[in-house]
Amino acid sequence: MALLELEAVTAFYGASQALFGVGLTVGEGECLALLGRNGMGKTTTIRAITRMLPHRGGRIVFDGHDLGRLPSHRAAQLGIGLVPEGRRCFPNLTVEENLTAAARPGPWDRAAVARLFPRLEERRRQRAASLSGGEQQMLAIGRALMTNPRLLILDEATEGLAPVVRQEIWVAIRKLKSDSGFAILVVDKSLKELRAVADRFSVLEKGESVWTGAGDSLTGDLVERYLGV
Ligand code: ATP
Numbered sequence: 001m002a003l004l005e006l007e008a009v010t011a012f013y014g015a016s017q018a019l020f021g022v023g024l025t026v027g028e029g030e031c032l033a034l035l036g037r038n039g040m041g042k043t044t045t046i047r048a049i050t051r052m053l054p055h056r057g058g059r060i061v062f063d064g065h066d067l068g069r070l071p072s073h074r075a076a077q078l079g080i081g082l083v084p085e086g087r088r089c090f091p092n093l094t095v096e097e098n099l100t101a102a103a104r105p106g107p108w109d110r111a112a113v114a115r116l117f118p119r120l121e122e123r124r125r126q127r128a129a130s131l132s133g134g135e136q137q138m139l140a141i142g143r144a145l146m147t148n149p150r151l152l153i154l155d156e157a158t159e160g161l162a163p164v165v166r167q168e169i170w171v172a173i174r175k176l177k178s179d180s181g182f183a184i185l186v187v188d189k190s191l192k193e194l195r196a197v198a199d200r201f202s203v204l205e206k207g208e209s210v211w212t213g214a215g216d217s218l219t220g221d222l223v224e225r226y227l228g229v
Contacts, residue, residue: 001064002027003183004049004151008058011048018044019055020207026151031177031184033194033215036204037228042187043085045204046155049185050082051075063150081149085156087140091129095120098128098139099146106148113142116172134165141172151183152176158188166190173197191223203227 002025011019022045026032034042047053049060051072060067067075089098099110099120114121117138123131128139137157144152154173158166170193176182177197188194194201195215203211203226211218211226 003030003063004185005061006045006049006058007061009045009048009055009060010057011044011053011055013044013053018207019048021058021209022048022204022207023058023209024202024212026183026185028150028183029181030200031186031198033198033201034185034187034204035191035194035201035227037226040204041207042204043155044207046082046153046185046187049153050080079148079150081144081147081152083137083140083144083152083154083157085159087136089128089136089139089143092127094125094127095131095139096124099142102143102146104147108145108148110146113145116145116175117142132165134161134168137161137165137169138172141169145176149182151185154184154186154188156187156189158190158193166193170197191218191227 004026006022006024009019009022010017019041022041024032034045036042044053048055051067055068062078062080065078093101099113119135120138120142123135128136131139141157158169174197177184186194186198198215201213201215201218202209205226211222
């Protein structure tokens with residue numbers, strides 16, 4: 001059984017429908033890349049999984065629990081760790097406080113996060129607002145890890161970062177995949193980097209799942225049709 005399974009999920013912002021039938025699975029230890037052009041519903045799908053935007057139709061099952069039947073705070077406790085678009089750390093708290101505030105029992109503690117991102121340890125007494133964009137992104141990933149999730153969701157984790165910093169983040173993501181055996185759901189624009197980490201790809205178009213498969217079958221004309229590059 002998959003760790004996460006979405007089946008024909010629909011979701012609305014008020015009266016406006018954003019998801020028209022999203023279906024995907026993420027298995028234990030698997031990395032799924034969610035792709036699609038701007039506005040196709042990637043972030044909304046993530047909001048539905050994390051219960052920020054409750055879905056209306058279809059089913060979302062995580063670790064055997066039907067999330068539609070659980071209150072949102074219970075869903076978070078099941079072990080879904082989110083690195084949201086735009087990072088969203090607490091700007092006035094220090095690095096250390098940001099990490100500690102997220103902590104739940106498990107192997108990912110401050111020492112483990114410091115091994116992954118030594119720079120965060122060096123800056124532990126700095127306010128999050130004073131960090132560089134790349135460091136804030138590391139902190140956002142560190143916070144998600146401190147919740148000791150079973151599924152890590154990364155929404156545009158490298159957006160707006162300098163190429164060298166992007167590389168650092170990708171190295172960390174690849175390490176998480178290979179060393180920790182996390183299940184990962186990742187949204188990003190870099191197909192090249194995604195190919196290096198994702199086991200499978202799932203494409204959204206206009207709020208609907210239109211293609212799923214392995215990276216090597218995501219070839220030129222599919223890329224052109226669905227991603228428009
Ligand atoms: P991007 O790559 O630009 O982040 P995306 O694939 O993540 O795009 P979503 O942000 O999920 O796309 O948007 C899906 C649809 O829902 C779009 O039509 C968008 O305009 C709409 N939408 C997104 N957020 C809201 C909101 N808060 N209120 C109303 N409509 C929204």
